[in-house]
Amino acid sequence: MQQQTNSIIDELEDAVRNGSSAKRIETLRRVTDLFLDQGQRLSDDQVEVFDHVLSHLVTRVESRVRAELGDRLAPLDYAPAGVLERLAWDDEIAVAGKVLTESNRLSTPTLVEIAKAKGQDHLFAISGRADLPEVVTDVLVERGERKVIRRLADNTTARFSEGGYGGMIAHAEADEALAESLGLRIDLPLKYLRDLLQRATEAVRARLATIAPPELQAEIKRILAAITSKAAPPEPKRDFSLAEAAVKRMKGLNELNDAAIARFAETKRFDEVAAALGLLNNSAPTELMAKVLEGPRADLVLIPCKSAGLGWPTVEKVLCNRPAKYRIDEATLKLAGTDFAKLSPATAERTLRFWQLHDRIDK
Structure with a gap:
């Protein structure tokens, strides 16, 4: 030998x-x-x-x-x-896929770095691994698109942090198939199951109540009964009027520029950031801009910023200070800078018009 x-x-x-x-x-x-x-x-x-x-x-x-x-x-x-x-x-x-999905010779730090640096195909391969730890799923939830998140939800051995579960629930809000997959996970904490069922459509609720495993069915039916008998009052509509009035005055004085928006971001005045992005994007709804700024995906923030004509230094300030559950890490910020440079204003404008027309943001 x-x-x-x-x-x-x-x-x-x-x-x-x-x-x-x-x-x-x-x-x-x-x-x-x-x-x-x-x-x-x-x-x-x-x-x-x-x-x-x-x-x-x-x-x-x-x-x-x-x-x-x-x-x-x-x-x-x-x-x-x-x-x-x-x-x-x-x-x-084709080279990396099977290794990322099957090899137990890859360390957790290596998986984290690849998940931060590579594209959706690589993330999809990682999302199918057995026994994924929380530190890896956190990155997948933050960066993954729909096919990645769906596969991750179906991976019964993947483990999630509190923030990871919250991000998955946020992704599921406009994805019935994902909502079903999450609702069938026996490891989903009760508070997230309640949140999921509260947001779910009637069709998803009915299917989960029928197809859930026995250990979940009783809990799902109990939560649904509570929702039906004591529906929570709708949250009051968020008032952006003061922020909108302020940025309109600034625009009238030719003061609504990159420097002003950067200051808003640095001082955590994100109502004003949202209102400014709306005004600079042909009066797009401030509420829509706030949803993008406060959502789980940093990459979506690039779209209204590019359409509004902001420069990268300002966008970087917005990304580093936005009110999100996860602070943006260096690798994701670097990738965002590259993506922002590649994104054309015309593409950003078309995407923004699509969001407004269909009243939704792609997950």
Whole structure:
């Protein structure tokens, strides 16, 4: 075994230094076969040598070969951790997907960093992992779009923080399928189950009362009975009149500019920020702007800000000070800056018109 391992390592090093593309692929497959057949008997030192050389080799083969390697190594609990991490960071989801979903060789900090930096396909792959810890699901709830959040809700082994549950409930407000999935989770704390059922449509309530597991049915029916018999009075309509009057005066004096909005954000005067964004966006409803500013997704804030013609330094102040459950982290803020630069005013304006026309914000 030792002799075979040394021979393969020598071949690997030669393939990295001198081999053709075909030679590298052939060697890579032979090494993978060795791990599948005998990897459990390799010493830690031998695995570390393989890891080092493989990590160099995978950077020199095409994506379909990297994807094949990831698919074969992902299920192995003795596979080289370094090369699996490199594959997990790959921009090609065909390469990273199975590793992100299945490999137990990825550390929690690595998953967190990938979830903060990569796009929705990578987040979707992570959301299907078994036993996801709260620190990972927090990032997925903050950054994930609908398909990610739905898969996360269906992942019965995923664990959520208080903020994570709250974010999931917020996403479910306009998504009946998500509301059903959350309502069927036996780990959903009662206060969030009550909140979910309070917001849910009658159709969702009826289905949950029928299809929920026995340990949940009684509680769901009890909550629904309480909602029916003692409906909570509607919350009073939020009054933005003072903020709207203030920003109108400022616009009349040509003082409603980036500097003014940045000051509003820094002093936590978000009624004024919302009113200013509404006024600068052809009198869009202030209530709609407030909903965007106070919602769970930082990326949606970019849309009215771009449409209003604000500069990135002002938008950065808004994102860093907005009244949200999560403080924006450095990686998400950096990604927001990149996205803001890419977003065109025309696209932002069309999206804003869609929100107003359909009276909803995409989750």
